[in-house]
Amino acid sequence: MLKVQNLTKSFGANTAVDSVGFDVDRPAMIGIIGASGAGKSTLLRMLNRMTDATSGLVEFEGRDVLALSGTHKRAWQSDCAMIFQQFNLVPRMDVVSNVLHGTLNARSSLATMFNLYPNADIHHAINILDRLGIADHAAKRAESLSGGQQQRVAIARALMQDPRIILADEPIASLDPMNAQIVMDTLRRIHDEDGRMVIANLHTLDTARKYCDRVIGMRKGRIVFDGTPAQLTTGVARDIYGADATFSEAATSTAIEALETEAEKARHVAEAAL
Ligand SMILES: Nc1ncnc2c1ncn2[C@@H]1O[C@H](COP(=O)(O)OP(=O)(O)O)[C@@H](O)[C@H]1O
Numbered sequence: 511m512l513k514v515q516n517l518t519k520s521f522g523a524n525t526a527v528d529s530v531g532f533d534v535d536r537p538a539m540i541g542i543i544g545a546s547g548a549g550k551s552t553l554l555r556m557l558n559r560m561t562d563a564t565s566g567l568v569e570f571e572g573r574d575v576l577a578l579s580g581t582h583k584r585a586w587q588s589d590c591a592m593i594f595q596q597f598n599l600v601p602r603m604d605v606v607s608n609v610l611h612g613t614l615n616a617r618s619s620l621a622t623m624f625n626l627y628p629n630a631d632i633h634h635a636i637n638i639l640d641r642l643g644i645a646d647h648a649a650k651r652a653e654s655l656s657g658g659q660q661q662r663v664a665i666a667r668a669l670m671q672d673p674r675i676i677l678a679d680e681p682i683a684s685l686d687p688m689n690a691q692i693v694m695d696t697l698r699r700i701h702d703e704d705g706r707m708v709i710a711n712l713h714t715l716d717t718a719r720k721y722c723d724r725v726i727g728m729r730k731g732r733i734v735f736d737g738t739p740a741q742l743t744t745g746v747a748r749d750i751y752g753a754d755a756t757f758s759e760a761a762t763s764t765a766i767e768a769l770e771t772e773a774e775k776a777r778h779v780a781e782a783a784l
């Protein structure tokens with residue numbers, strides 16, 4: 511289905527993505543993991559043509575994705591919808607209008623400017639919101655929703671394009687654990703029920719292990735692992751994140767515990783003062 515070969519992106523002397531290649535032969539759910547700066551976002555952005563590749567090949571069902579231009583390029587961008595860490599909704603606009611923005615590529619700019627959405631689209635948008643369990647919020651401003659709800663609105667907006675692929679760039683990095691789980695469950699369900707390919711950049715290894723059929727590990731722009739969650743051993747993880755990863759992870763959690771203890775103390779002091 512999707513073939514990526516020697517895909518490279520350089521920013522000046524810095525090679526963000528370095529001769530990356532992988533094949534996807536069925537609509538899988540794929541997690542891309544790697545430390546910050548490994549090139550995960552740049553890779554996704556090249557796949558949906560938000561960023562131009564320096565060199566290499568991307569093919570989807572035999573079509574040369576990197577050669578598409580004009581309406582063909584826009585059609586491709588509809589086919590592979592993108593979801594972002596910060597949701598990228600219009601905060602002051604109501605939820606259903608945000609979802610209807612997902613049809614933007616297919617409509618005239620004049621109709622869009624005057625919010626002239628066909629009734630069928632509005633019904634469809636509400637059905638999608640209903641499917642994701644947030645139809646009750648359809649008329650609210652996007653900014654009044656929780657992060658987890660906003661990300662589900664962003665997923666609804668993506669589904670409005672009826673995409674073949676959903677590209678998600680750290681979709682749960684800004685969410686608390688409960689909302690993170692709801693959003694990942696939602697992506698997995700869309701994959702299972704609709705047969706859409708999902709490629710998600712994920713910050714934590716555990717999430718990739720739990721939700722994905724296949725995990726691609728990147729380090730310094732290169733793919734250093736491509737396999738099943740079961741093959742993702744501690745040794746492999748060290749390759750992906752660097753030799754001192756375990757140490758720095760432990761250091762981070764110690765630091766967080768210390769902060770939590772401080773916050774707890776402060777809360778007791780505040781309560782005592784009241
Ligand atoms: N627009 C840009 N201009 C210059 N350098 C960039 C740009 N986008 C990303 N980079 C660089 O490319 C590398 C990979 O970044 P990125 O793809 O964002 O990694 P990740 O998503 O894994 O954190 C980093 O070194 C980053 O600084």
Ligand SMILES: [Mg+2]
Pocket residue numbers: 550551552679680711
């Ligand atoms: Mg990134």
